[in-house]
Amino acid sequence: MDEMQALDALGALSQETRLRIVRLLVTAGPDGMAAGAIGEAMGATSSRLSFHLTHLEHAGLVQSRREGRSIRYSAAYDALSGLIAFLMRDCCQGHPAVCTPAVAALAACACPSPEPPK
Amino acid sequence: MDEMQALDALGALSQETRLRIVRLLVTAGPDGMAAGAIGEAMGATSSRLSFHLTHLEHAGLVQSRREGRSIRYSAAYDALSGLIAFLMRDCCQGHPAVCTPAVAALAACACPSPEPPK
DNA sequence: CTTTCATCTCAACACATCTTGAGACATTAA
DNA sequence: TTAATGTCTCAAGATGTGTTGAGATGAAAG
Numbered sequence A, B: 001m002d003e004m005q006a007l008d009a010l011g012a013l014s015q016e017t018r019l020r021i022v023r024l025l026v027t028a029g030p031d032g033m034a035a036g037a038i039g040e041a042m043g044a045t046s047s048r049l050s051f052h053l054t055h056l057e058h059a060g061l062v063q064s065r066r067e068g069r070s071i072r073y074s075a076a077y078d079a080l081s082g083l084i085a086f087l088m089r090d091c092c093q094g095h096p097a098v099c100t101p102a103v104a105a106l107a108a109c110a111c112p113s114p115e116p117p118k
Numbered sequence C: 001c002t003t004t005c006a007t008c009t010c011a012a013c014a015c016a017t018c019t020t021g022a023g024a025c026a027t028t029a030a
Numbered sequence D: 001t002t003a004a005t006g007t008c009t010c011a012a013g014a015t016g017t018g019t020t021g022a023g024a025t026g027a028a029a030g
Helices: A003-013 A016-028 A035-042 A046-058 A077-092 A096-107 B003-013 B016-028 B035-042 B046-058 B077-092 B096-107
Strands: A062-067 A070-075 B062-067 B070-075
Touching: A003 A016, A003 A046, A003 A077, A003 B003, A003 B016, A016 A035, A016 A046, A016 A062, A016 A070, A016 A077, A016 B003, A016 B077, A035 A046, A035 A070, A046 A062, A046 A070, A077 A096, A077 B016, A077 B077, A077 B096, A096 B077, A096 B096, B003 B016, B003 B046, B003 B077, B016 B035, B016 B046, B016 B062, B016 B070, B016 B077, B035 B046, B035 B070, B046 B062, B046 B070, B077 B096
Parallel strands: none
Antiparallel strands: A062 A070, B062 B070
């Protein structure tokens, strides 16, 4: 991810409705959700929702596919991890004061670590 | 870091000038840089620079202290790591597809890992 | 083909953001 | 005090963003 993509992604995520959409789609899994279901969960009108979904798609953070009458949106996991990696690489140059606590916080969350302790 | 702080931080970073200022200040170290030196590095007028620095300070991403005639700005490392941790926790709930590659990308960068292999 | 359903597109408006230039404020030196 | 330096504040204008409502499009059912 280059700087321009990162700026787009950051801008897309810096809006309450869009951040919540991404959160919803990440937890929804790779199959994603139909636009209607997202709108219901967000309490958004169809045109408002369409505006934000288009914005997120242009920023590369979600992807869409038609399925019958509805359109399913799903999180672009690679773009999200790319953004986080960009922030860490960009911030961490010689300064682990940023990355070390961030990774430590991740270890304390429910996610499996890169090397699961199985 | 809660959602509102994260939105502020994401919005602050989603602007080219401000993202570059943060990058500059992170690499400048804890002592930071005087506003004038930042402006020179960015090629920005004093009022434009002041606008962006104030924006970043309100978002909690930088801090300032007066030093003689000049004002030194420095990166708020804790806020930056807090933002990254927020993104990972928020994105990673049950979905290591985001966090695992991000942490792996970090390991490939010049930064010391949380458990240095010394 | 017509209807229905799901979603998108468009124009309009309000509001926020970024940039600029002029000037104010605070700090130091003469 | 006066002058010089470094930075901030303010108002104005251009541009960008988010919301709404009305209507268009596309897909499936009758």
